[in-house]
Amino acid sequence: MNQNKKLFLALVDDDPDEEDFFRIALDFLGIECDFKFFSSAPDFVSYIETAENLPDIVFVDMKMPKITGQELVRMVRDNPKFDSIQAVIYTAHISDREKEIMMTMGTFEFFIKPTEFAELTQMLREMIERKALK
Numbered sequence: 653m654n655q656n657k658k659l660f661l662a663l664v665d666d667d668p669d670e671e672d673f674f675r676i677a678l679d680f681l682g683i684e685c686d687f688k689f690f691s692s693a694p695d696f697v698s699y700i701e702t703a704e705n706l707p708d709i710v711f712v713d714m715k716m717p718k719i720t721g722q723e724l725v726r727m728v729r730d731n732p733k734f735d736s737i738q739a740v741i742y743t744a745h746i747s748d749r750e751k752e753i754m755m756t757m758g759t760f761e762f763f764i765k766p767t768e769f770a771e772l773t774q775m776l777r778e779m780i781e782r783k784a785l786k
Contacts, residue, residue, distance in 0.1 A: 658684065658685055658686055659683075659685040659686070659708050659709075659780060659783065660685065660686040660687075660688075660705060660706070660707045660708050660709075661674075661678075661685055661686070661687050661688075661707060661708065661709050661710075661711070661780075662687070662688045662689075662690060662696065662707035662709070662710040662711070663687070663688075663689050663690070663710070663711045663742070664690045664692070664693055664695075664696045664710060664711070664712045664713060664716070664721070664724065665689075665690075665691070665711075665712075665713040665716070665742070666691055666692060666713065666716045666717060667713070668689075668691060670689075670713070670742075670765075671689035673769075673772060674687065674689070674711075674772075674776075675687065676769075677769065677772045677773045677776050678776065680769075680773055681773055681776060681777055683776070683777075683780060685780070686705075688707070692716065692717070692718060692719070693712075693716055693718060693719035693720070693721070693723070693724040694718055694719055696710070696724065697719070697724070697727060700728070700734060700737070706734065706736060706737055707737055708736070708737070708738060708783055709737075709738045709739075709740060709779060709780075709783060710728070710737055710738070710739050710740065711740045711741075711742040711763075712724055712725060712739055712740065712741055712742060712743075713742060713743050714741055714743035714744075714745075714746055714750065715743065715744070721741060721743065722750065722753065722754060725739045725741070725754060738761070738783065739761075740761040740762075740763060740779065741754060741761065741762045741763070742763050742765060743762075743763075743764065743765060744764065744765045745764065746762060746764070761779070763775050
């Protein structure tokens, strides 16, 4: 990852409370990054289709109306323009079958939405550290 570029994280989730949890966790960790929240998959798709600056990592909820997380990841993976975006499934639950399908699409990170703040901060720290090492 280019060390001069600020990390850009995105969250796509139909629960607005998740935005607050992410922002608080990032502030707590002292991580300086760009962060953008999208309350629906169509909003995220509209954004990335015209954006000059694409997210480095997008955290995607699986269970959303209109376009599911699985469909969103497929849309991103099917377009070479978005190859630089690392998709991470961030969901309350995911079946083994859903995981298997997502892995065939190039999604290698799955995180169950934590019930504890410490779990969220640990997950974010690990994801960001791994991305920074690339």
